[in-house]
Amino acid sequence: MTSAVAESQPTATTVAVRAEEVTKIYGVGEASVRALNDITVEFAAGHYTAIMGPSGSGKSTLMHIMAGLDKPTAGSASIDGVALEGLGERELTRLRRDRVGFVFQAYNLLPTLSAAENVALPLPGLRVITGTGAGASPSPHVTCA
Numbered sequence: 001m002t003s004a005v006a007e008s009q010p011t012a013t014t015v016a017v018r019a020e021e022v023t024k025i026y027g028v029g030e031a032s033v034r035a036l037n038d039i040t041v042e043f044a045a046g047h048y049t050a051i052m053g054p055s056g057s058g059k060s061t062l063m064h065i066m067a068g069l070d071k072p073t074a075g076s077a078s079i080d081g082v083a084l085e086g087l088g089e090r091e092l093t094r095l096r097r098d099r100v101g102f103v104f105q106a107y108n109l110l111p112t113l114s115a116a117e118n119v120a121l122p123l124p125g126l127r128v129i130t131g132t133g134a135g136a137s138p139s140p141h142v143t144c145a
């Protein structure tokens with residue numbers, strides 16, 4: 001993906017997510033792939049935005065970097081003005097839990113939980129109880145914490 005793909009900049013004032021001069025190169029040497037080439041783009045809060053492009057053009061790579069799921073080779077990304085590269089793994093996990101909803105192409109659901117429990121898992125004030133000991137529920141269930 002090159003900057004030309006990402007030139008449609010929103011006019012709204014509140015920026016939810018921003019990528020700045022992001023480059024992502026997978027692999028090394030002759031086998032390396034430049035998935036993103038110096039991308040700068042921002043997405044306004046309260047808007048729906050579609051990223052379109054052919055298969056292999058870097059859409060998923062950009063989404064993963066802007067969601068804090070992967071790190072760019074160069075450049076930076078921010079969510080709600082928080083620079084992701086400055087965060088430790090624990091802080092990044094918290095930010096993703098609290099600020100990011102991400103539907104993976106391959107779902108990545110927890111197979112031991114029901115669909116509802118998978119959805120409820122990251123919700124504040126809820127926790128999933130599992131267990132097989134005396135008094136434990138025969139199947140995991142969601143309860144208020």
Ligand SMILES: Nc1ncnc2c1ncn2[C@@H]1O[C@H](COP(=O)(O)OP(=O)(O)O)[C@@H](O)[C@H]1O
Binds near residue numbers: 054060062
């Ligand atoms: N983990 C990876 N390792 C090596 N190359 C990758 C990896 N992920 C994606 N790529 C390559 O990066 C390019 C962009 O891929 P991707 O972001 O998945 O594109 P899209 O989502 O637009 O189909 C493709 O050439 C793809 O093969």
Ligand SMILES: [Mg+2]
Binds near residue numbers: 059060061
């Ligand atoms: Mg993809």
